[in-house]
Amino acid sequence: MESPEESSALRRAMQTISAMRAELDSYRVGSPIAVVGASVRLPGGVHTVGDFMEALYGGQELISDPPEDRKPFLDQESLKSAPSRGGYLHGALEFDAEFFGIAAREARSMDPQHRILLEVIWEAFEDAGIQVTDRPHSTGVYVGITSADYRKSVNERPPAHWTTGNGHCFAAGRIAYTLNFMGPTMAIDTACSSSLVAVHSACRALIGRECDRAVAAGVNLILATQSTVEIHKTGALSPSGRCRPFDARANGFVRGEGCGALVLKRYVDAVADGDHILAVLEGSAINQDGQSAGFAAPNPAAQASLIELTLSRAGRKAADVALLEAHGTGTALGDPIELTAVADSLGNSKGNWPLLVGSVKANIGHPEAAGGILGLIKAIECLRRDRVPPQANFTTLNPRVDLVGTRIAIPTSPTDLPSDANAVAMVNAFGMSGTNACVVVGRPPAPLERILTDAPGFVVSAPDDAGLAAVAAAYSATLTAEPSNQERFASFAWTATFGRTRLRHARWVAAGTAREAVSALDALASGEPDTRVRTIGADAEVPWTAPRSSLRGNVPTYPWRRKRYVPEWMS
Known part of the structure; x- marks a missing residue:
């Protein structure tokens, strides 16, 4: 017969086992993540998600020569030997330091990527209709960042704030410090997959209850010539300055800049809080190429395996996927490998609709560390609008790709998506480091919006x-x-x-x-x-007094009052 002590110990053990099972189940199917806010900063002066999609539906190519504000950072002699056209941000060196309580001297020492992240993440919370001061103790920060060009611009002894202004870890740490977030905070560098790995990491932290909400972001700026010259030596850059994913004329990618941010919550929490849900991240996964044809060469088997793993985590079938926002950089090696992996894992399934494949890099260039999250934002908006933009710079399929007998199609004009709730999107991001990321995106149920007719002010x-x-x-x-x-x-x-x-x-x-x-x-x-x-x-x-509503009014984001901040020797 059990003693009272033994019985109590057994009950505690059973409770522990039950809790561990519940935690394990939260990592499996049925733990969706809600996207409740999104914001972007993109080439061509595009500063809103709406303007972003308008440019995509119009087939615009937001590529240009380097703007005037970059000339102090770029070695003009070196640029003669490498393509310089790219997707450049307007006013990338401008920042509203006073809004964030940052002194001018410190702002000059901060990598402009860090500054842009602060503004864009603030805008993401405004888009979500969530106060930054709400639950700061349980807000996580996950930032994808690779470039470190700005730190090379100092020509003498670095000023006092140079270290904290330029290290990758401080890109995330500055956000948490400035906005008083106390959840898990990290910067992630896996090359071109960095921001989608950041999204995956944020999702896992939410599922594991390490935080109650998270912001995932990615950023990229071109502020030095050396990185462009080094990439050009690999043969990856387009000598014509045009990015043509999947096209027979594809001859490399065009470098791009940009920043994107998402505010994420557990789906059940977002529903309970009355949030306006933009999309549901049904599953995500990452893996590694391992040994391939070369250290920086993609591995089609790893890519196909990742797609299958992500579908499994989302509880989806290949036939459910109606849209794939591909990594698609327009390189001779990468695009055929990716499309072959997609055909093997998704394209041969007998779905009720075609699989539309596109890549935003034709419009804005390859924003490297920010590419994955910007592709994700595009996919989210396509689902919300039930419409896919045309693939820019595409006329004839790359002859190294065989899509005969598959359900894959590359849209050459705006194309409707099936409105069926089972139709989902996927997003790929592959890093030159070999780290790959993939996300399944679904539509949220129709919100139960409360109609307001009166307001006292x-x-x-x-x-x-x-x-x-x-x-x-x-x-x-x-x-x-x-x-x-x-x-x-x-x-x-x-x-x-x-x-x-x-x-x-x-x-x-x-x-x-x-x-x-x-x-x-x-x-x-x-x-x-x-x-x-x-x-x-x-x-x-x-x-x-009004309960939280998923209705959001058309309230403009904070009108930044920016000033130009550059190292003292430049000014």
Whole structure:
């Protein structure tokens, strides 16, 4: 007969086993991750996801010669021996240091990649309608970053902040420090797969309950000639300055820049919190090429195996995949290998729809460490719109690829996706280091949106009075441009009040209609007194109680007031 002590010990053991089983199950099928916010910074002055998709549907190629602000960083003599056209960001050296409380001297020492990450991640939270200050103790940060060009630009003894401004680890650490996030934080460098590996790592941390929400991001800037020259020596760059994935004319990739960020939560939590869910990450996986034809050469068997593993984790069949955002860089070696792996693992299945394959790199160049997450954002938006953009720079299939008898198609015009809930997307990202990543993306169920018709007013806030005026002007312009609609205004007011981080200088604008709001906002923007505008504390309660809604109003992101920061010797 068991003693009371033995019985108690047995119960504790059984409880431990049960908890371990539950934790193990959370790593298996049925642990989806919700994407609740997204933001981008892209070539051609593209700063919003909407503008990004508009450019893709229009087949635009956002490739150019290096902008004027890069000339101090680029050795013009060296560029004569390597292609310099690429997908370059506008204003990449500009930053709103004052918003983040960073002194000018320190900002000059910070890699512009670190600066862009701060702004784009802030915008991702604004897109999510989630306050940055909500649950900071359980927010994780995962950043894909490879380039270290800026640290090479110092010509003498580095200034005091140079180390913390340039090391890869500080790209993630700076975000956590500045925004007071205390969850797991790391920078990830697996070459071109870095940002998709960051997404995978964030998903695993959420599933393992290491954090309750996470931000995953990737960034890339070209701020030195040496890296371009070195890549050119491998034969990977297109001498014509055109990126043509899958095309018979493909002769290499074009370097690109960009930044993308996603705010992620466990799906069950996002539903419970009333978040606006953009997509569901149903499964992700990473693996390694191992020994292939060469250290930097892709391994088709590893790629096919990864696709199959990712499908298994998502509980999906190959026939479910309707869209693949491929790694597709436009190289003679990589594209045929990837399409062969895709044909073997996905294309030979008898699905109810064709498998549309594309690559965003034809439009923006190859943004290297940021490529995976930008491809993921494209795939998410295609699912949301049920429409795939045309594959830019594609006319004739690469003769080294045989797609006869498969269901694979490369769209040459905007093409509808099946609206069937079982139709999912996949995203590939392969690193030159041999590390590969893959994600399955599905649509979320239709949100149960609560319709708002009345609002007593809304909050406007900024870190200082000048910023307050800028925000008020931006809000006024948005409300003026929108059709006069009470539901639209109420949704705007809710998002401005509850879906924006309350900053130090805050005002309550008592307005029940868009017309009243515009008049009050114009007064606030010009510094004129108005009885409808009153000062409130950063933590003060507002005269409105409303539960969280998945409805998001068209509230513009914070209007950054950027200044140009470069090393002192350049200025």
